[in-house]
Each structure stands twice: as C-alpha cells, then as structure tokens.
Amino acid sequence: MTAEHGIVLITGTSSGIGxxxxxxxxxxxxxxxxxMRDPGRDRALREAADRAGVAVDVRRLDVTDADSVAACVDGVAQDYGRLDALVNNAGISNFDPTMEMSTMAALRANLEVNFFGVVAVSRAAMPLLRAGGGRLVTIGSVHGVVGQPFNEAYCAAKFAVEGFMESLAPVAGAHGVQVSVVVPGFVPDTSFGVFPDINRSTIQAASGPYATTFADYLAWVGGQGWEAAGQLSAEVAEVVVDTLRADRPPFRVPANAWAADYLGHKLADRDGSTVQALARSWIGQPELP
Known part of the structure; x- marks a missing residue:
C-alpha cells in the first residue's frame, strides 16, 4: 500500500493516541x-492538523451504536470508493476493580466499548479491507497480555481484543488483510495516563478488606510505576503509521522498548510470529500470500 493513495479510518480521534x-x-x-463519538469535540484535532499543515475528514462514529458504525463505513465507501486501513483506537479507561467494588453494569459497559466496539467496526470495515488488500490495526495494551492489579475490567477487555485479533489474523491474512495490534507502554498525555484524585479517594474509601493492598498499589504507581514506561501519544502514532506502511508487519508491535520488555515477562513469542505461523499452517497457508 502506498501512503499517497491510502484511505485510513481511525476511531477515537478527539484526543490522545487517536x-x-x-x-x-x-x-x-x-x-x-x-x-469520534461527538464531532463537536473536534477542536483539538483540527488545531493539531492545522499546525501540521494537513487536512482530516472528521466524521461521527460511536463504536457502541450499530447504526452509527454502518453509516460511517458506508459513507466512506460512497465518498472514497475504498478503504485501505482501519485503526481501532476508541476506548475508555476503567480503574474500577471488579471484585466487590464495581458493578456488573460497569463491567459490561467497559466491554461494550473496549471489546465489542472493536469487533463491530472491524466487521463493518472488513469487506472494504478485503477488497483492497488492506490493513487492520488495533491499539492494544500491555494490560491485554499481563494482568494489572485493580484493573480487572480493563484488562479483561484488552485480553479479549488480543485473543480476537490473534485468532482473526491468519484468516484475514489468507484473504489479503494484514492484522496487527500495537501495544503502547504508559502514555501520560492521554486520559489513560491520568489517575484522578477522585478515583484514589473514592476507591480507597470503598476498598474495605483490600485497603492496605490498594494503598501499596498506589504507592507503586506513584513511585516507579509506569513512569519508566512513558512515551507520548505522538510516538505511539508514529509506530502505528510505520505498521500501516510496513510490507509485512508483525502481529504484535510493542510501541517502545519498555513495552517489549514488559511483554517478555509473559510472552516468549513477543511479536506473535510463531503463533501466527502455526495458525496459518492449520488453514493451509504456511506463508502469507
């Protein structure tokens, strides 16, 4: 795919990585x-685009609304006649521990955005991507591989995304669509990098038998925590663009050295190539076309 002629749709672009x-x-x-869900929040994006001297086509897309997803993807097909790449970025943070302190409604809402929303947009875009031999890139998380204390709901959703995309990748690849998951470290200039005081005080007060454990976790976050993992949204964005442009991007793309090392605590197959090769052999595709 040549960058000069590619049409890319990106979800969740009102702030941060998107x-x-x-x-x-x-x-x-x-x-x-x-x-973005609310195009009225496009000011920061348009200002950033203006500073960069580029134009973007801002459209509404709520990943939890089937009609919105269909309307957006159909509109792209009608206006451009193609779609070369999809970047699934839209998501919500959820620092709300599931065990005893959260609600089933909150857990379902988290999964609806962070997992089912990814699936919905990917399904809608796949015919266009398949027609043009396109790319499907999803913003994952180290929390989708290594579980994080007091982040059960968010980790559950990201684990689900990782499993879904890993399972989809060899099949999509056999039909011309390359699938990758970009895995950032800690990104402090996004809402995901903010740890509001209200969450600290509220959860601490409601943590009951977990109070001392939660306090220890907060001390770790406030001490070494994710600071060593820090990278800016713009740095992650460059990794995403490099993944879109690569001839044969790996399935899993750590966005910095820290993320790669962190994943190494759990994964021997850090970029997913071994599992992908094995899965391709199961569907008669030992090599990518």
Missing part, C-alpha cells in the same frame, strides 16, 4: 477519516 495518529497518518500522505 488524535496523534490521525495527524501522523495525514502527514504521511493518507487520506484520513478521523472519527
């Missing part, structure tokens, strides 16, 4: 369809 990726993709020459 915003940075929309700008980076446009700078790389992609025609960028930047989507």
């Amino acid at each position: 915003l940075a990726t929309a700008v980076a993709a446009a700078r790389a020459g992609y025609t960028t369809v930047a989507t």
Whole structure:
C-alpha cells in the first residue's frame, strides 16, 4: 500500500493516541477519516492538523451504536470508493476493580466499548479491507497480555481484543488483510495516563478488606510505576503509521522498548510470529500470500 493513495479510518480521534495518529497518518500522505463519538469535540484535532499543515475528514462514529458504525463505513465507501486501513483506537479507561467494588453494569459497559466496539467496526470495515488488500490495526495494551492489579475490567477487555485479533489474523491474512495490534507502554498525555484524585479517594474509601493492598498499589504507581514506561501519544502514532506502511508487519508491535520488555515477562513469542505461523499452517497457508 502506498501512503499517497491510502484511505485510513481511525476511531477515537478527539484526543490522545487517536488524535496523534490521525495527524501522523495525514502527514504521511493518507487520506484520513478521523472519527469520534461527538464531532463537536473536534477542536483539538483540527488545531493539531492545522499546525501540521494537513487536512482530516472528521466524521461521527460511536463504536457502541450499530447504526452509527454502518453509516460511517458506508459513507466512506460512497465518498472514497475504498478503504485501505482501519485503526481501532476508541476506548475508555476503567480503574474500577471488579471484585466487590464495581458493578456488573460497569463491567459490561467497559466491554461494550473496549471489546465489542472493536469487533463491530472491524466487521463493518472488513469487506472494504478485503477488497483492497488492506490493513487492520488495533491499539492494544500491555494490560491485554499481563494482568494489572485493580484493573480487572480493563484488562479483561484488552485480553479479549488480543485473543480476537490473534485468532482473526491468519484468516484475514489468507484473504489479503494484514492484522496487527500495537501495544503502547504508559502514555501520560492521554486520559489513560491520568489517575484522578477522585478515583484514589473514592476507591480507597470503598476498598474495605483490600485497603492496605490498594494503598501499596498506589504507592507503586506513584513511585516507579509506569513512569519508566512513558512515551507520548505522538510516538505511539508514529509506530502505528510505520505498521500501516510496513510490507509485512508483525502481529504484535510493542510501541517502545519498555513495552517489549514488559511483554517478555509473559510472552516468549513477543511479536506473535510463531503463533501466527502455526495458525496459518492449520488453514493451509504456511506463508502469507
């Protein structure tokens, strides 16, 4: 795929990694369809695009609304006649421990956005991606591989995304669509990097028998925690664009050295190539076409 002629749709572009990726993709020459649940929140994106001297096509897409997903993807097909890449970025943070302190409604809401939303947009876009031999890139998380204390709901959703995409990748690859999951470290300039005081005090007060454990966790977060893992949204965005442009990107793409080392605590197959090769052999595709 040549950057100069690629149409890329990116979800969740009102801030953070999504915003940075929309700008980076446009700078790389992609025609960028930047989507968000509320287009009225597009000011930061448009200002960033203006500073970069690029244009983005802002459209509404609520990943939890089937009609919204269909309307957006159909609109791209009608207006551009193709879709070369999808970047699943939209998501919500959920620092709300499931065991005893959260609700089933909160758990389901988290999964609806962070997992089912990814599936819904990917399903809608797949016919267009398949028609053009496109790319499907999803923003994952180290929390989708290594479980994080007091982040059960978010980790559950990201584990689900990782498993879904790992299972999809060899089948999609056999039909011309390359699937990758970009795994950032800690990104402090996003809402995911913010740890609101209200969450600290509220959860601490409600933590009951887990109070001392939660206090120890907060001390770790506030001490060494994720600071050593820090990278900016723009740095993650460049990794996403590089993944879109690579001839044969790996399935799993750590966004920095810290993420790669962190995944190494659990994964021997850090970039997913061994599992993908094995899975391709099961469907008569020992090599990518």
